[in-house]
Amino acid sequence: MKRENNSVKITVTVNGIEYRETVPAHTTLLQFLREKLLLTGTKEGCGIGECGACTVIMNGKSVASCLVLAAEVDGAQVRTVEGEMRDGELSALQKAFIEHGATQCGFCTPGMIMSAQELLERNSNPSREEIVEAIAGNLCRCTGYEPIVEAIEAVITSKDSPRRST
């Protein structure tokens, strides 16, 4: 509760790595990830929570990182698209995106992957409607969405489990 300056000390785990940092209170999680940790996979589109390009998973829930303060993630587990590849291998979802042509310019892809991944972790067998609802907050101006929905559906039906331990 000290108010000498507006910096906040945070300890946060991002993609399994713990960071201890001091950030100005008005820093967003998105700025923290991109500018402090140099994790530039997470994109800024609109900056006001409407486009979903900045979606990350915070304590198991997808959030728009442009509308989260870095100060708020003290003690939290955060996952970004950089953490989805393990031991040099893309996740099942990332592979499916490639196979189904679910990415064109690629700007929405990191957020889209994180929204879809979070869906698959809370619902291992979502309906098409549930998939569409889960990614409704992720705007894509290239694909027309169909290949993205198909890629997510392909992961559900494949044996390659999308589940992750962390």
Place this chain on the structure above:
Amino acid sequence: MIKPFFYLKPRTLEEALDALQSDGARALAGGTDLLVEIRNGERRPETLVDIKGLKDLEDLTFDPQKGATIGAGVSLNVLIDNAQVRKHLPVLSEAAFSIATYQLRNRATLVGNFCNASPAADMAPALYILGAEVVIANAEGQRRLPIHEFLTGVKQTALKQGELVLRVEIPRLPKGKMAFLKKQRIKGHDLALVNMAGLADRPTGALRICIGACAVTPVLLSDIGSLYKDAKDVEKLAERVAELSGTAISPIDDVRCSKEYREDMVRVFVKRLVRQICSGG
């Protein structure tokens, strides 16, 4: 460029209330409205007081006799996922589900939605027809206000400096059919041009309809219960209520649509709502 502010994360309610006493302090819950307003320069708080994690604020309780309580930290997705709310207060689940997108609903709270006091707040009409009460904490203790006294104007509430909304309570579980309807420009993430919630209970003749986004605060239609008691034909009732609603609202032109369009949509949607909640048993 965001104007710098202080961030406080109080551990107790007392600390939070103390922090909220200072000039320019503002409570932060989900932040989905507040951080956008700060970014746009519409609000310039000195200090954000993060109320997430405070004791009892995450509580969502449900009792067939005592009704429901929804803490200020309860996110819209937690509300939507609650089976009791879906069963007994479906109008709340429907209104919550219509708001923004999945990842925003993971953060946005029901209490934050009405504390932001947008005339178009989607949760507000539902809370009006349910007779919700707002429980407020301050240094002296607690006070409570009915939702229609809490919301006082565009972005204005009865909340004073040093006060914090703890929860909203639905004191009695209503009987009857209820529904929420919303007219948007697009199917998806957009604020309502018109929104409304309705509750009808045939055995008691209760009919409550509240319209949002058509005045500075939501408009609860008065004296429509008697029309319902005497009504024999739902279509005629719908026409009559739609007519009455036209005189009760005072919409304006804004960036989303014209005053006239809102008036037309209120007529159309009130009729739909009456048909939906007053038809059948």
